[in-house]
Amino acid sequence: MSADDLADRLPDLDGRWREAMRAVPRRLFVPGRAWCLPGEGEGHLIDRAIEPDLWEHAVCSVDTAIVTQIDDGAIGIGEGGGEYTSSGSAPGVVAAELALLDPYDGDEVLEIGTGTGWTAALLAHRLGDANVTSVEIDPSVLAVAEANIRKAGRSPRLVLGDGTKGHPEGAPYDRVHVTCGVREVPYGWVEQTRPGGVIVLPWISGWEGAHLARLTATGDGGAMGEFHRACAFMPLRSQRWSAPVVEGGFRRSSTLLDPRRVVRSSYGAEVAIAGMLPGVCGTHADEEGGGFRVWLWSDDSEAHAHYTPDYKRISVWQRGPRDLWDEVEAAFLRWVSWGSPGRDRFGMTVTPEGQYIWRDTPGDPVSP
Known part of the structure; x- marks a missing residue:
């Protein structure tokens, strides 16, 4: 070449x-x-x-x-x-x-x-x-x-x-x-x-x-x-992520929403969830035997959800003042209720007061 x-x-x-x-x-x-x-x-x-x-x-x-x-x-x-x-x-x-x-x-x-x-x-x-x-x-x-x-x-x-x-x-x-x-x-x-x-x-x-x-x-x-x-780009130095320091034990619960659907459904879902939950970060990994895990964190909270093919319900662990998995789940289902719009339906506006994500028109902000 x-x-x-x-x-x-x-x-x-x-x-x-x-x-x-x-x-x-x-x-x-x-x-x-x-x-x-x-x-x-x-x-x-x-x-x-x-x-x-x-x-x-x-x-x-x-x-x-x-x-x-x-x-x-x-x-x-x-x-x-x-x-x-x-x-x-x-x-x-x-x-x-x-x-x-x-x-x-x-x-x-x-x-x-x-x-x-x-x-x-x-x-x-x-x-x-x-x-x-x-x-x-x-x-x-x-x-x-x-x-x-x-x-x-x-x-x-x-x-x-x-x-x-x-x-x-x-x-x-x-x-x-x-x-x-x-x-x-x-x-x-x-x-x-x-x-x-x-x-x-x-x-x-x-x-x-x-x-x-x-x-x-x-x-x-x-x-x-x-x-x-x-x-995929490396972040601005002043905007790099840092892991939170969260004290206290995890609150354990479960959900029927498969975290694989949340992560892999659509680029539109990615933008919508990010617009509704600014400051929430996430990553995921496949596991041996068909398992799948999602990690979430913000400035003061963290959570993870673990799918395994052996169980119908998904285990959830959350700690800190926010229930991050619950927030992500609600944001994803809100996106579904909109008809699962694709990435091309979303945009961003920047003003002196900050930035926000919108759907279809700047007059329809995706509010947190």
Whole structure:
């Protein structure tokens, strides 16, 4: 596979973005040693010096993300353990986000999260170096990105700083391109976007999944838009999750609602539940023998529900001031009562007071 093949295998791209990907190949932005996260299968180490063909295959794969930093650099690549904290996104997701960004010639773009520098260089090739500003919070990540971008022959404006604040010195921007997961949209991004301008971001609610959102600045201090495809991104540093410290014993109960249905029914259910239960996070895992378990947590409570094929009822454990499983169950059944609408029926509005999710129109908020 080659850079040309990669560009041709990305259906979301128009001709100008394909030309940019050929001119700015991904391989210039991938280190010789990194951790590969394919779309399917287990993650594994890639090392160009040892297995150049495996490295090349990962670089040119449409659905493969490549981790370049673990635990903010405290753990070396391949040492095992730790949280992924910087990466090169899978080209398929990059293409989808750039397609949603849809800039005009001459547009000025603010990018939040320089990462490896690949998307900043793609934007600079498409729009011109002077029209692209990319903000990165980690100085070591930014230094590597700058070297990568120079190898590609581009020189956008690179800024070391907190991306949640944007870069007001260059505002207003026609487009804001966000390359890290966002739970709460920083209002500064809306303030720095020209009326009618667009913000494209990965929205990660914490509850099961992330979704690309395309918001348009309305000119009255807000921004609104709809959700699109699923994605996976590392969160903004200031919006990372932390496990709660909950004291006291669990309250045990049971339910007839299969937690597998709650998790796997629809992307629409994911968005609806997240909109009704902001601040509630969840994860799940299959177990041997057909079992399935869901874990839930918030700032002050936690719960888990355990399905096993041997019993009709599902065991539930909850503690803290909130009964999180009961809340998730009620939210899911409320979504069912609406006719199980899909993700394309939901959107987000951001105002100076905060953000909310809506169904069909901004005037129909999905209230907690």
